[in-house]
Amino acid sequence: MDYSPGLPPLNTAAAMPLPPRISSFTQSCTISINPISLVINECITITSAMRKNARWAQSGVAAILGTAGEDAQEDLGLIARLGLRTKRTRTTQDNPLMAGFTKLRSDLVECRDISTFDTAALFHPFLQVIRSSSITGSITSLALNAITKFFTYRIISLSSPRLPLAMQLLSSAITHCRFEASDSAQDEVVLLRILRLMECMMCGIGGDLLSDESVCEMMETGLSMCCQMRLSEMLRRSAEMSMVNMCQRAFELLKQIEPESSVAGVVEEMTSMLSPNTANVQMGEPVSAVPHAASPVFDSPNPQMGDFQVPPSNAINDDQYADIDLKPYGLPSIRELLRVLISLLDPNDRQHTDSMRVMALRIIDVAFEVAGSTIANHPSLQVLAVDDLCRHLFQLIRYDSPQLLQTSLRVSSTVLHTMRPHLKLQQELLLSYVISCLHLRVEIPRENGVDPSLYESIPSTPTVLHRSASQMTTSSTTSGTSTPVNIKERQKLGMEGSARGPEAREAMVEYLSGLARIPSFMVDLFVNYDCDVERVDLCSDLVGMLSRNAFPDAAIWTTPNVPPLCLDALLSYVSFIADRLELAPKNKDDYPTAEDLIVRRSKKQLVIKGTEKFNKNPKQGIQFLVENGIIDDGSNPKSVADFLRNTSRINKKLLGEFLAKPSNKEIMDCFIDGFEFDGKRIDVALRELLESFRLPGEAQQIERIVEKFSERYCEFSPKDVANKDAAFVLSYSIILLNTDLHNPQVKNRMTFDQYKNNLRSVNNNKDFAIEYLEEIYEAIKTNEIIMPSEHDNQAGFEYAWKGLLQKSHAAGRMLVCQDTNIYDAEMFRATWKPVVATLAYVFTSATDDMVFMRVITGFDHCARIATKYGLHEVLDYIILCLARISTLSVEPVGNNTADSTEIRIDGSSITVSELSVGFGRNYKAQLATVVLFRVVRGNEYLIRDGWRDVLYIWLNLFTNSLISPYFSELQDKLDVPPIPIINAVNIIKKNDPKDNSIFSTLSSYLSSYAVDSPPEPSDEELESTLCTVDCVNSCNLSEIFDNISALDPSNVIYMIKSLLDEAVLLQQKRPFTTLRDELTNETSSDAGSGTFPASSTMSSQPSSDRKTVPFLAPLSIYVLEMATCLVVKDSACLKALRETLMETFKTILANAENAYPIVVGRIACYMLAVLRKVIAEYAASPTEEGYKELVELSGEVFVGIAKVSGDILRDTDVVVASAIVHCFRSSPENIQLVLVNAPNQAFWKTLEVLQEVTEAAPLIFELTQEITGFVDIDELEARDEKESRPKLSLIRTSENFQAVIDLLGDFASAGSIGSDWEQRHDQQRNGKPNRRMAAGRSATPSVPPAVQNRNNGIATRPNRRNYSTLEKSTTASGGNSGRNSDDSLRGAAMFNGKRMTAAEVNAAVASGTFGMQRPYVDVIERAVKSVKMINEFRLYVKELADESKLSRDEGWTTFWLPILDGLLLQCLNACREVRQQAFGSLQRTLLSPELSTTYDAFEWTAIFDAVLFPLITGLLRPEVYQSDPRGMGETRLQAASLLCKVFLYYLERMAGWDGTLGLWLRILDMMDRLMNSSPRDNLEEAVAESIKNVLLVMSSTEYLVHPNRAGGDKLKLELWSKTWKRLERFMPLSALEGLLIDDGVSASPGRPVDVVLAAAAAAAAVSSEPVAVESATSPTVTDDAQPAPPAETTTTTTAE
DSSP states (O other): OOOOOOSSOOSSTTOOOOOSOOOOOTTOOOOSSOHHHHHHHHHHHHHHHHHTSGGGTTSOSHHHHTOOTHHHHHHHHHHHHTTOOOOOOOOSTTOHHHHHHHHHHHHHHSOSOGGGSOHHHHHHHHHHHHHOTTSBHHHHHHHHHHHHHHHHTTSSOTTSTTHHHHHHHHHHHHHTOBOBOOOHHHHHHHHHHHHHHHHHHHHSTTGGGOOHHHHHHHHHHHHHHHHOTTSOHHHHHHHHHHHHHHHHHHHHGGGGSOOOSOOTTHHHHHHHOOOGGGSSOOOOOOOSOOOOOSSOBOOOSOHHHHTOOOOOGGGOOTGGGTTSOOOOOOHHHHHHHHHHHHHTTOTTOTTSOHHHHHHHHHHHHHHHHHHGGGGGGSHHHHHIIIIIIHHHHHHHTTSOOHHHHHHHHHHHHHHHHHHGGGOHHHHHHHHHHHHHHHSOOSOOOOOTTOOGGGGTTSOSSOHHHHHHHHHSOSOSOSSSSSOOOOHHHHHHTTSSOOOOOHHHHHHHHHHHHHHHTSTTHHHHHIIIIITOTTSOOHHHHHHHHHHHHTSTTHHHHSOTTHHHHHHHHHHHHHHHHHHTTTSOOOOOTTSOOHHHHHHHHHHHHHHHHHHHHHHHOHHHHHHHHHHTTSSSOTTOHHHHHHHHHHOTTSOHHHHHHHHHSGGGHHHHHHHHHTOOOTTOOHHHHHHHHHTSSOOOSSHHHHHHHHHHHHHHHHTTOOSSOOSHHHHHHHHHHHHHHHHHHHOTTOOSOOOHHHHHHHTTTOSSSSOOOHHHHHHHHHHHHHSOOOOGGGOOSHHHHHHHHHHHHHHHHHHOOOOOOTTOOTTHHHHHHHHHHHHHHHHHHHHHHOOOHHHHHHHHHHHHHHHHHHHHHTOHHHHHHHHHHHHHHHTOOSOOOOOOGGGOEEEEETTEEEEEOHHHHHHHHOHHHHHHHHHHHHHHTTOGGGOSTTHHHHHHHHHHHHHTTSSOSOOOGGGGGGTOOOOOEEOOSEEEEEOSOOOOSHHHHHHHHHHHHHTTOOOOOOHHHHHHHHHHHHHHHHTOHHHHHHHHHTSOHHHHHHHHHHHHHHHHHHHHTSOGGGTTTTSOHHHHHHHTTTEEOSOOOOTTSOGGGOOOOOOOHHHHHHHHHHHHHHHTTSHHHHHHHHHHHHHHHHHHHHTGGGSOHHHHHHHHHHHHHHHHHHHHHHHHSOOHHHHHHHHHHHHHHHHHHHTSOHHHHHTTTTHHHHHHHHHHHTSOHHHHHHHHTOGGGHHHHHHHHHTTSTTTHHHHHHHHHHHHSOSSHHHHHHSOTTSOOOOOTTOOSHHHHHHHHHHHHHHHHHGGGHHHHHHHHHHHHHTOOOHHHHTTOOSSOOOOOOOOEEETTEEEOOOTTOGGGOOTTOOTTOSOOHHHHHHHHHSEEEETTEEEEHHHHHHHHHHTOOTTOOSOHHHHHHHHHHHHHHHHGGGGHHHHHHHHTOOHHHHIIIIIHHHHHHHHHHHTOSSHHHHHHHHHHHHHHHTOHHHHTTOOSSGGGHHIIIIIHHHHHHHTSHHHHHHSHHHHHHHHHHHHHHHHHHHHHTSGGGTTOTTHHHHHHHHHHHHHHHHTTOGGGTHHHHHHHHHHHHHHHHHHTTSSOOGGGSTTOHHHHHHHHHHHHHHHHHSOHHHHTTTTOOGGGOOOTTOOHHHHHHHHHHHTTOOOSOOOOOOTTSOOOOSSSSOOOOTTOOOOOOOO
């Protein structure tokens, strides 16, 4: 049966209403027996125990029987009625303690419900036992245990009558408990029972009903037990735990107490505690030891409570005790408890031991943990925490006791957790000290494999130390106003961080780590300190300190636990910021905006810099501050003075000297005028002034300061000082007194009487009041006037602390930035460097997987924060650190392919290199690489300088064949061959599983050693390489490049800049000694397949110097192609970034001599790709501005390409030609015209060079045909001239006309290679080898490169018209150099559809298998077509000249001479087929009506000097003759015939020309040279016959007549005379006899020349057949060395 009383109160008058509070019912339970029986049992137990004692052994048994009072009288009356005499027996009246229990039992007889029983009456007998000093400890323990049961079993409930009164009586009894001391163990059991009961009262039913006095008494009792050292350790610990529980309940009550309405009088109330309403609410100071006594006595500070007696139950009523204050406890008792606990912390009170302080700190810690911020809601409690508690804590953390230090730090942390808004300056002081103690001032040790740049950003010293150093004076004895400072005392007083032991450092780190785990703690520091001009940078210093101590070497100076603690704190700091990223920015009304903080911080930096300058040079410092707006007006002394007075960063000594200078008097006046001295004694005012700066040492300077001070002080009308003169004397005397009393060098101190006598009659001829001077004297004697930082005793510290409290009111409350992220960006921007550096260093040196994971998370958080707030420098630094750890960011170099091996297995391949193996073995590097690209992915738009490291990694992977050269679909749009890759030298094919036996391994090693190649990779190396491949694949580089491709120009420019810078650097690092020889012929053949040779050597170098050269060309191409793809990806990037890209291209091309030819070729392709993109953009949206840009760009492209040396451009293979053709064909006609009109003929010059490349020549020729419109020249020649012909729309200008003629001439000149086959063919037909060929010399003479003239840096063609002055090395083949012919033979050539090298051709000829098949058919065909195309241009000369509006002379020079020059050049071609076509075309052109009818004056006579004479001169040269010994004789004959024919054709038109005679004589000279050139060619007879024909015609037309018939014409006489004289030199007279005798052929005046020619021809019996030239396909050879002239070769003068 449950006999527990009900909780609801009874409706009786005795029940008191309870306050509206929440009561605690801890440690209670229900009871299963009758509660009344339980109470009776407890009574019997106690009385039985008492009767066992000798003192109560004779007591009656009434208490046991339960009879007393009226019941006993009734029993005696019954005996008397029975007739018996009664005898008085022993009762309990002689023993009050027994009587109380008897009375209680008697009252319980009639009780049916214990909850209705009076609580005071129930407690009364038990309380008597507890307070009785005659009771033993065991009995007292029983009484205490019984009452404890009443509370625990809920026999006492809130509804119990008069419970508040009972609680007060119980509290008074247990706090005044007295009992006889017996056994110490038994006595401590009693004390434990007391503690248990007090804890039950405070935390159980009725605890809220206790009064303030009762709570104070109970707390005092508990503290006394905690502090009594004679008690056992267990009891003191138990008392401490009970105190903790009771304090928890007491301070929990603060949350339900209304805050105090006013803070007025709080300080006075706390110090005096004399107000009537709180007079009884006081606790005595607990002592650490008490005198040994017979019994423990706990005297109450309120003895009246101990004298209170409980009246009988029938007399108890509420009215009788109405005067007793039963108000429940509240703020007074809590405040008193906190005050006593804080007083125990005073380090200067020697009565308090460290154990007492530790105990008090633990209880205070619990109090603040429970009450939290509610303490700050009560000013009386806040004052205690802000002042006394913080002051004691600040001094206790400097003690060396580990336990005391750790507990003090724990309490400090709790206080800061709960009261930070009210502890702004206190927190600054505390944290500054801790940071200064913890910050390691040793360099970070260098470790192998760790890049020192990873930790360069770790600060070496905190800013708080810099500030302390700037504020400290440089001297302490300059004026005698201060004493030397003892550094040990300064450290002890907390003015300077001292060196602490490892355990102390660990405790401090734990303290800071706990604070850092407050989500808003770091933000609060940044906002309140780092952005405040007068505060130190606590946030930055704390991050720097944590970063430095997170390094592993910190364990040497601290403990092994410190580095992980600091790392955890840093990671928590970053994690909190990352957690707030998704919060919506919100700003409270009283909080500054983020922009305000930026302004404040910027101002702070300027102030710091300005004050540093001031401390070195005040004038420069002020100037700097004025220039940056810190001081409003430098010319205004008040502005300067206000800044100096309100800035604590100024060196005080220097400030005093600055103010005391005469030049700064106005500033000093304004400085002193800023002080308020109203109501202050003069020494107090002077002390306040001299605390702001150090008084200088010179007397004059002191006098100026004191004089101004006196004036300012008297402005407030002090009653004890008459005037400023008196103030001046008195102030000066105070300074002297201060020096005299406190200077250690002064032995005889000044007494008060002496001081008083020195001041007689100075107060306006009167004396100062003695009391006034005495107060001044005692103040100076007690407290020296010095700088606050120079105090070296406890009084100095107290004074400094007082100043801190005063400043705290001006500093205001600290802002707590909870649930906001508006300041995170600026805070992280100021602190990220040491955080990231620490993460990088720890990542490098750590070995624990958990550390790796935490650091990776930290990197991820930092990257997210940087991305959110746009902090690109953070991302760049993270990338830098991770790249260094990855080991892949080293400067890329060409891979030494001799050390790499390609393994091919079942169609797949993998390249094993040193890098792939090493990287696969390095787990940290792999992890760093994955994290790096994880950071990069998605953040590409924010990266700036970090692209350089990413690019290095990219290139190193590419160099080692770990990534594909194909990185984007954008590459397809460039229309260039794949990027060449570096092939491994060693290739191993595996089809079967590898034999892992030791014999197989040894055999593989020995075989590789025998062939001087690296051993086959081991399984471990293969596995490492596969790990590398997996790591690279997991980085998703293609996705990153896709993201880059999607960036806008403003963001992608940084990637492009890194690419272009690297491209330039790669060219600069190219080994110059290799030049172009490093690219062998195999390079060209392999380039099309996307491969690149592994190495090359220089044949010109000694064999000892020949070594593998690392190729950088693929790297250059890779970066340039990537940059080009990013530029041409869209219109915006093209417009914004094209110029940057083109500048880089032009820079590399300008230094093409030191560049790889293949790189030069690719650059040309990329430039053309950009041009194509611009053309496409213009075609889509044509504008005038776009057209201008297009013209300018096309000029840049082709000029840049044309400036490259021809030798280099020829080595670029076919890629450039393909790109040019593609660009031209993809352009509309108007744009094509822009291309061909590129400045300086750059377009044509490029084509001229490229046509010499074997593979490129067909493309260039097709392009030339498209430009001219002569796609099918044979079909055009067959057309009637009147039919429609191509319009030549792209070559309407003279420059393009000349250029296309030159280009066609180059194609024609290339046909000279066919002469080799012609001569070999002659030898095979005759069966006789050519001696020259047998000697191993080429049939085609070596022709040196064309003379290079320079016009704006572009190679120009030589002057081909001045053949008479060409150097002997110049050949008749013209244009085609020896390199061309030789290289064409050495290079690949098409032979009947089959590519054959020169070696193959020579081998076929030597073996006789060459047969009749003719090589280089395509080259000869192009040459023949080129000659035809040149000749075709004669049909357009008149049209072009008219269109160009040129004069006849200009038209001749501009259009006719290029055609004739081109045909002339090919008349000297070594190939007979080309030469034949050229002669036929030249003859038709010279005799064409277009030429003869156009120029009716004598312009046509230039054909002799420009064409015919140079032609014969060239043919007469030995080297030309030797190019085709058999055919060149015939060509000479043809040239002679052509000369005569042209002369006769124009003979009639020469009438009246003064130059006829000279021209005729020059023709005879040419004939003379031809006849005597080579007797073996049999030219003498043929030339003589031609001369005869000419003479006959001239005679028949009467141009050349006998003197007898000249009729005195001087010109004819002269012509006759000089002709015969000249003929006599080289022609026999027999050949001339009778030449002009026949008059039948004489021409009459006016007779047509063609008729005369025909008659002359008939008369001379000359065949009328045209000039016949032996077919090149059927030559005949008459002797071994010289070819004979054809048997039936004749010459006729018949005009065509």
